Amino acid sequence: xxxxxxxxxxxxxxxxxxxxxxxxxxxxxxxxxATYRLHDExxxxxxxxxxxxxxxxxxxxxxxxxASAGGQVRVDGLKWISSFPGNVSAGxxxxxxxxxxxxxxxxxxxxxxxxxxxxxxRTAASAALAADRLSRDRARPARVGFFGVGLIARYIHxxxxxxxxxxxxxxxxxxxxxxxxxFAGYLEQSxxxxxxxxxxSAESLIxxxxxxxxxxxxxxxxxxxxxxxxHNPLVLHVSLRDLAPEIVLASTNIVDDVEHxxxxxxxxxxxxxxxxxxxxxxxxxxxxxxxxxxxAADRPLVFSPFGLxxxxxxxxxxxxxxxxxxxxxxxxxxxxxxLRRYG
Numbered sequence: 623x624x625x626x627x628x629x630x631x632x633x634x635x636x637x638x639x640x641x642x643x644x645x646x647x648x649x650x651x652x653x654x655x656a657t658y659r660l661h662d663e664x665x666x667x668x669x670x671x672x673x674x675x676x677x678x679x680x681x682x683x684x685x686x687x688x689a690s691a692g693g694q695v696r697v698d699g700l701k702w703i704s705s706f707p708g709n710v711s712a713g714x715x716x717x718x719x720x721x722x723x724x725x726x727x728x729x730x731x732x733x734x735x736x737x738x739x740x741x742x743x744r745t746a747a748s749a750a751l752a753a754d755r756l757s758r759d760r761a762r763p764a765r766v767g768f769f770g771v772g773l774i775a776r777y778i779h780x781x782x783x784x785x786x787x788x789x790x791x792x793x794x795x796x797x798x799x800x801x802x803x804x805f806a807g808y809l810e811q812s813x814x815x816x817x818x819x820x821x822x823s824a825e826s827l828i829x830x831x832x833x834x835x836x837x838x839x840x841x842x843x844x845x846x847x848x849x850x851x852x853h854n855p856l857v858l859h860v861s862l863r864d865l866a867p868e869i870v871l872a873s874t875n876i877v878d879d880v881e882h883x884x885x886x887x888x889x890x891x892x893x894x895x896x897x898x899x900x901x902x903x904x905x906x907x908x909x910x911x912x913x914x915x916x917x918a919a920d921r922p923l924v925f926s927p928f929g930l931x932x933x934x935x936x937x938x939x940x941x942x943x944x945x946x947x948x949x950x951x952x953x954x955x956x957x958x959x960x961l962r963r964y965g
């Protein structure tokens with residue numbers, strides 16, 4: 623056994639994170655797929671997320687996601703991500719985050735990374751992977767609709783486009799007409815294929831989309847009409863709390879992790895509370911990838927990903943390795959100071 627040493631501690635900025643991930647959508651989706659398989663095989667530790675809430679600020683929260691990934695990733699760590707919806711009206715992003723990577727052998731933290739980009743990236747990669755895997759036994763969606771038009775929606779569009787998706791129509795809807803128009807402008811500037819339509823109602827967007835992406839900041843269900851989904855779309859329910867239990871119960875339901883998704887009053891959790899059971903769940907994305915589950919094509923198909931900390935670790939370690947390989951790590955000398963037991 624080699625002698626253990628304390629690793630150097632590095633800080634990786636958002637600009638470095640973005641540069642390491644830019645244009646690598648296919649590689650990141652492959653990494654996320656491999657990490658889902660790793661998690662499915664039991665070679666990970668992914669405890670429940672911890673929500674820090676504030677009695678005087680009920681819409682705000684900070685979430686801790688600890689995790690450990692085995693396999694080739696072989697790293698432990700923690701994502702600490704805040705969600706302050708009021709930031710949006712002030713012109714700054716809702717979410718901010720850092721990711722701490724811990725050395726597998728010594729437990730020492732060896733990197734702190736800006737993580738809002740990592741979080742958005744792993745979320746978008748998971749959504750793109752699900753869109754591909756869940757559409758294989760049904761007609762490939764030709765019309766996509768984005769409900770909610772923030773950073774996550776932008777990243778999901780980027781990952782869909784970067785993994786070969788093109789659409790005849792792209793629909794946009796948001797409670798803010800200004801934000802909806804801004805996202806439509808972004809789509810035009812990005813060279814998005816297909817006709818771009820800003821819908822003035824949720825019903826119009828959903829009825830005119832084969833693939834519906836929910837990326838809102840909703841704290842409780844706001845879409846309850848089952849009839850809007852009678853054309854059996856594929857729904858990427860990324861924001862988790864948009865759909866009323868009635869819609870969940872009328873759909874085929876795939877999640878990323880059962881125990882994580884059925885918590886914190888997500889729409890599937892509300893459906894469990896309504897029914898007293900989990901019979902409405904058809905399986906996980908890993909089940910679909912392994913061929914253990916084949917989702918029916920004659921019902922709406924809803925993918926609800928809670929977001930696993932092991933995905934953040936995998937993407938974060940990938941970024942760290944890329945920055946290190948480029949010789950651009952910003953190492954903080956003497957970050958760990960008291961390293962001799964008796965001084």
